[in-house]
Amino acid sequence: xxxxxxxxxxxxxxxYDPKGRIVPVxxxxxxxxxxxxxxxxxxxxxxxxxxxxxxxxxxxxxTFPMIAHAxxxxxxxxxxxxxxxxxxxxxxxxxxxxxxxxFDGVKYVDVIGTSKGKGFAGVMKRHxxxxxxxxxxxxxxxxxxxxIASRATWRGQCGKPKKGVRMAGHMGMDQVTTRNHPLVGxxxxxxxxxxxxxxxxxxxxxxxxxxSITAKxxxxx
Amino acid sequence: xTNSIITGVEAAHLKKDLTPFEVGDTVDVATxxxxxxxxxxxxxSGTIIMRKGAGINETFTVRRIVNNExxxxxxxxxxxxxxxxxxxxxxxxxxxKLFYLRDRVGKSVRLTEKRKVKKDEPAAKGEAKPELAGxxx
Numbered sequence: 001x002x003x004x005x006x007x008x009x010x011x012x013x014x015x016y017d018p019k020g021r022i023v024p025v026x027x028x029x030x031x032x033x034x035x036x037x038x039x040x041x042x043x044x045x046x047x048x049x050x051x052x053x054x055x056x057x058x059x060x061x062x063t064f065p066m067i068a069h070a071x072x073x074x075x076x077x078x079x080x081x082x083x084x085x086x087x088x089x090x091x092x093x094x095x096x097x098x099x100x101x102x103f104d105g106v107k108y109v110d111v112i113g114t115s116k117g118k119g120f121a122g123v124m125k126r127h128x129x130x131x132x133x134x135x136x137x138x139x140x141x142x143x144x145x146x147x148i149a150s151r152a153t154w155r156g157q158c159g160k161p162k163k164g165v166r167m168a169g170h171m172g173m174d175q176v177t178t179r180n181h182p183l184v185g186x187x188x189x190x191x192x193x194x195x196x197x198x199x200x201x202x203x204x205x206x207x208x209x210x211x212s213i214t215a216k217x218x219x220x221x
Numbered sequence: 222x223t224n225s226i227i228t229g230v231e232a233a234h235l236k237k238d239l240t241p242f243e244v245g246d247t248v249d250v251a252t253x254x255x256x257x258x259x260x261x262x263x264x265x266s267g268t269i270i271m272r273k274g275a276g277i278n279e280t281f282t283v284r285r286i287v288n289n290e291x292x293x294x295x296x297x298x299x300x301x302x303x304x305x306x307x308x309x310x311x312x313x314x315x316x317x318k319l320f321y322l323r324d325r326v327g328k329s330v331r332l333t334e335k336r337k338v339k340k341d342e343p344a345a346k347g348e349a350k351p352e353l354a355g356x357x358x
Contacts, residue, residue, distance in 0.1 A: 010226045014277060015234045020253075020301035027230055190229065203224075 001090045003102045004210035005030045006054035006082050007193065009113070011203045015184070015194070025184050028111075028193040028207055031055070032097040036073045036081065040089055048086040052098065053078035054206075082208050101188045108212035109193075110179045113200035121171035129166075176200035180212050231277040236299045240306045242281075244269050245314035245332055250283055250296060251304040262304055265294055268312065268332065270319040272298075284322060286330065291323060311335040 007030030014024050037051035055078060059067055062077035070078050073095040092098070103109070123129040123145040131143045145168070149161035178200060185194035199207060242248055249266040267285030270293070274280050279298040284291060296303060312332025322330055 011224050013227050013231055015230065016299075016301055022297070022300075025230075027227055029226060187230075190226070192226065192230065194230065 001050060001092055001098075001102070002084055002086060002211055003106050004052070004082075004084045004208070005033050005098060005100065005102065005193075006052055006080055007031075007207050007209055008055075009199055009201055009203055009205050009207050010192075012198065017184070023184055023196055024198075025194040025196055026199045028195060028199070028209060029191055030100050030193055030209065031191050032099045034070075034073055034075050034078065035092050035094060035096045035098065036070060036075070036078065037083075038090065038092065038094055039083075048089055049083050050086065050090055050092055051081055051083045053081050055079040080206055084210070099188060100186050100191050100193055103183060103186050103193060103209075103211070106183050106211045108180045109183050109195060109209050110177060110212050110214075111181060111195065111199050112175065112177045112208040112210075113205055115172050115174050115176045115200045116202050117173035118171040120169065122168045123166060126168060126171045127166040179214060228276065234277055234299060239298070240308065242269060242306055242308050243311065244272050244281075244317060244319060245312035245335075246308045247310040247312065248283065249305075249307040249309060250294075251306075252296075253302045253304050266309070267292075267294075268319070268322065268330075270322055272317075284319075286326075289326075 007028040010027040010029050012024065012026050014022050017023050031054070033052040033054050035050050036053040039045035039047060039049040039051075041048050053070060053073070053075065056076045057079040059077050061079065062070075067077045070076065075095065118125065122143050124131050124143050129145055132138050132141050132146060134142060145166075148165050148167065149159065151159040154160065154162075178197070181199070182196040183193065184196050186192070187194070193209060195209070201207065246269050247267070248269060249264050251262050251264050254261050254263050265283060265285070267283040269281050270284045271282040272279070277297075277299055280295050281298060282293050282295050284293045286292070311334065313335050314332060319332075
């Protein structure tokens with residue numbers, strides 16, 4: 001099975017590597033995930049995949065169909081699910097649990113999460129616009145986007161702004177994938193993954209960690 | 222305030238046999254320097270003027286005067302590159318950060334040495350007594 005797990009971001013800290021250098025790491029707590037479904041190419045699904053369930057929850061936080069779905073794997077209701085596509089059939093069975101030790105020997109990981117919400121943000125924050133001058137007659141529009149179109153934007157057709165012009169709007173709370181983070185440590189006792197660098201989202205948010213798919217070949221440091 | 226899981230991760234990287242030292246102490250800090258495959262030890266001695274942060278993020282600043290120029294070096298307390306810290310002298314001080322030493326030159330940089338407390342008497346007890354007397358009067 002491709003190494004992949006659902007976990008929770010605990011927070012950042014720094015540790016020393018064997019050479020004594022400081023490494024900034026994000027701690028991810030990934031309590032054992034449960035395999036809630038196995039899909040096979042010769043079955044009705046037509047492709048190989050496993051579905052992971054993470055974090056037990058009270059039945060009232062789930063729905064009847066989802067309670068029954070978890071019960072098929074012999075488990076209490078689960079809060080989060082994720083599917084992993086596989087190339088070949090897996091030997092994992094319904095109800096098996098998958099722990100962080102699946103990442104043993106993995107060097108680089110990709111992490112998918114939801115970024116921190118920033119609310120309704122202006123163009124300077126959202127698109128890194130330069131804003132307007134601080135002085136020389138600029139009044140009350142120092143952070144405004146400036147011109148978004150002209151009367152001739154569509155060459156006499158309409159004079160409307162072009163599609164996709166970058167403007168102010170909702171920022172953050174998007175799905176973000178960060179790739180090729182070195183996996184610094186795996187703690188099978190405490191169910192922890194230590195991943196180098198910053199990961200998307202606030203502390204306590206759900207993260208999907210998988211073995212890097214863009215297999216980066218880097219010389220040993 | 223810090224998360225207990227994170228403190229657990231950091232705990233493995235903290236030095237267990239840390240020499241106790243304080244702000245105001247004159248210390249020799251021996252640092253390991255790796256050049257290629259050779260390793261040597263360099264000593265920087267001076268006065269500790271600041272100690273800040275907690276856990277793995279704790280650092281201290283050592284100040285000394287080299288060629289009439291103030292030099293300050295900041296070290297992480299738990300860095301594996303620090304081979305040893307030797308306390309040469311303990312200075313008397315009345316504040317946590319000795320930044321006023323930066324404005325001083327010559328003899329006034331020196332701190333008066335701490336009076337030694339009897340070994341069988343705890344240090345805190347000996348210091349607390351005069352303070353109490355002052356508060357009463």
